[in-house]
Amino acid sequence: MQTTRVAILTVSDTASLDPTADRSGPAIREALTEQGFECPYLLIVPDDELRIRHTVQTWCEQGDIDWVITTGGTGFGVRDRTPEAIRPLIERDASGLVHLLLSTSLQHTPLASLSRPVAGTVKNTLVVTLPGSVKAVRENLQALLNGGVVNHALDLIKGGSGRSVHAVLASTASASQAGSVHSHSHGHHHDHGHAIPQPRSTLSHDPTAPVTARHRESPYRQLAIDEALDCILREIGPLPAVDAAVTPFLRGHVLAEDVQALQDVPSTYTTSVDGYALRSTDPPGIYRVLTSQTHPLSQPLPPGTIFRVNTGGPLPAGADTVIMVEDTRLHTSVRNDQGEDVEEETVETLAQVPSGENVRDPGSDTKGGDLVLEKGQIIHSAGGEIGTLAFVGRKHVKIYRRPVVAVLSTGNELLDLQAPNPMSGDGWGGIWDTNRPSLQAALEGMGYQVIDLGIVPDSIDAHVAAIQHGLSSADILVTTGGTSMGASDLLKPVIERNFGGQIHFGRVRVKPGKPTTFATIPTPGGPAERVPIFALPGNPASALVTFHLFVLPALRRMGGWPVDRCHLPRVRVHIQHEMRLDSRPEFHRVIIKASPGGFLAYSTGGQRSSRVASLCGANGLVALPPRGDNGPAKLQVGDIVDAIVIGELQME
Structure with a gap:
């Protein structure tokens, strides 16, 4: 029988601190390792509902x-x-396992009636x-392990028939002894060389431990793109x-209330053309011209x-129609002292206009x-x-506040383009930080206020100080670098260990951008209960692509x-390159x-994640499907696929 892997989660405010x-x-x-189970995870979380659920769901x-x-x-x-x-x-x-746990505990103390166990399957x-x-x-484990209850359940959950468990039960029935956790052999093949992990309160590595203690495999489940977006x-x-x-x-803002018209628009009879208001009974002829300056x-x-x-413009009282300028002819004009024409005096109308012609009724556009x-x-x-708000006379309106964004880059190797401080050493001077300028340009071009937190060196104290600054001054943090498996990649540990943050996902099945991380940090007493933080990959192209995919939504x-x-809009495109x-x-x-x-869709060339030039001029991201086991290795010119629009489209 294949080794059964068990994850153990201790829920305790006290133990999460010590x-x-x-x-x-x-x-x-x-108890479980003695019975042949493998226990690769032993974690501790505080009595926090979201932390508990996230950890169990991830496993x-x-x-x-x-x-x-x-x-x-x-x-x-209260905290349970x-x-x-x-x-x-x-x-x-x-429900049977719940009954087993309760009945077992009640044999030892009536206080067990206050326990609220849960049991079932997730996937x-x-x-x-x-x-x-x-x-x-120990009492509950004894009940679960004796008689092969859990073993039988696990076999069935994996799709087995349960025969192997029944065979083991039959062979060990005479040796079974009630009341002993160690009485039943589960038939597991236990690797006694397995190193038992020590309890820890988070999934990230301990940055204060030696580099030899870092993870060799990421403890974070790799989410599909849609899963990551749904989570966000x-x-x-x-x-x-x-x-x-x-x-x-x-x-760029969004209305936070319904808007009603304050009154009828128009509020009175008005004209829809340039012309003259008159009565529909007036026949063609010569008329004296009045204006708002000469007639109330x-x-x-x-x-x-x-x-x-x-x-x-409004119609005067008594007028019920409007004749267009094109249907009139100037007859006489008023002249100034120099003999120059300055005003219409009389106009000849060339047609009789029916009632309501070229007239907008009160409330015909919008009623109060x-x-x-x-x-x-x-x-x-x-x-x-x-224009609509102004049209109905709204001087103020409720809108949702747009987030203020704090941006920072991490890494000792980075240099600020405007304030370079070359690295000392063997002649290698470092690399320019392209992520902050490019992200700031994208954000401000979309109308967001940006707070530049600068380049943060690879130290815990520097990370803590920068993030704390961001939490106190912005609604969301966007960082680049420090999200992968390097010994100096500190963002995940600092988020979890120094700020008590929750990492909702730490890896995404996407290229570029696999180590993209999304977390929230509690901010008690602040304007919000928690502040989101996106830790994007350090490679420039990865950072910009994942910004459009995950941060912008x-x-x-x-x-x-x-x-x-x-989400950004998608269009169907014909690709013009393999x-x-x-x-x-x-x-x-x-x-x-x-x-x-x-x-x-024309490719921008080499797509290496460090090549930010691949985004120069790009206004779209073609969504290539993963390569199947028996499918093609590439798409051909003319193939039709989806593309995300990230900029203004061009004309061919």
Whole structure:
């Protein structure tokens, strides 16, 4: 029988601060390893519902864990939230195991009636919650292991028939002894050379430990692109609404309220053309011309006169139609002292106009109280929405605040282009930091305020100081570098260990951008409960591609954009160069041009993740599918694929 892998999670505020206080987790590991189970993970998290759920979900989804055991947080204490964290994940309840755990504990103490165990499956992993005391843990494990209960369950979950377990039960029935955790042989092949990991409170490596202790494989499950995007939009919501004056500054913002017309528009009868207001009973003839300077609008139009109006202007009392300038002829004019024509005196009308001709009725555009713009409407720079607000007389409106973005780069090797400080050593002077300038240009071009936190050296103190500055001054942090498997890659450890942050994902199945990381950091007492942070790869092309893929949707959501509008638009394109396929989905940088036959996509050349020039001029990212086992190794010229639009399209 294949070795069963078990992940153990201790839930305890105390032990999360002092791992030596955890006795239940090591007790579970000791009992299981003696029975032949492999325990590759033994972690500690505080009594935080999101942290518990995230850790268990990560283990269940990564596909190499057969059984997850939690210990602690199952009682009635104020901080006991393990059942609430686990229940939403359970796909199939194991009510029998819950009954077994409760009945076992009740044999020892009536206080067990206050325990709230949960058991069931998440995907192909069994999840069981145990109490926090060492005594209760041992009693519950004894019940689960005796009689082959758990072994049988695990075999069935893996798709087995259970025959192997029944065979083991039959061969060991005479040797079985109730009351002993060690009485049943599970038939596992245990590698006694396996190094048992020490308890730790986070998934990231300890940056204070020797480099030999760093991870050789990432502990973070690699998410598909859609999973990562769903996670981002699930964890991030709009910032609070603010009141703003209706000015061009509103462009790019999102309405946080419905907007109704304050009154009828137009509020009175107005003309839709340039011409003269008159009565529909007036026949063609010669009329004296009145204007707003010579006749009040409120007084009826005298017989034998017409009233000059411009498009959008109101009609005087008594007028019910408008004749266009083109249907009139100047008859006489008023002259000044120099004999120059300065004003119309009389005009000849060439037609009789029916009632209502060229006239807009009151409220014909909008009636008072009509809904003219809905909450969630994006105010575009084309001006239509701002014009509508002004049209109905709104001087102020509620909008969602746009996020302020803090940007930093990490790495001792980086040099600031405007303030270079060459590295000392063997003549290698370092590399220019291209990420901050390019990201700042992209962000400010989209209308976001950017706080430049500079280049942060590879030290924990420097990382902590920079992130703290960002948390206190911005709504979201975007970092580049320090996300991979290097000994000096500090972002994940600092986020988890120094700020108590939660890493929602630490790897994405995408090229470029595999080590892209998304986390949230709690900020109690701050304007928000937590601040999102995106740690993007350090390679320039990777940073810009993942910015458009993952950061921009988050920024839009924080600014109140509807979820279905947060992603950049996609178009179908005909590729104009061969494009090799990778084992991962890849985003190939291209220039998209519109032609009579559709959109054409031209490659920008070499796609190496460090080659930022591959984004020079690029206005699109062709979404290449992963290479299949039996599929083609590349796409051919003329093949049609999706492309994400990241800039203004060109004409062929």
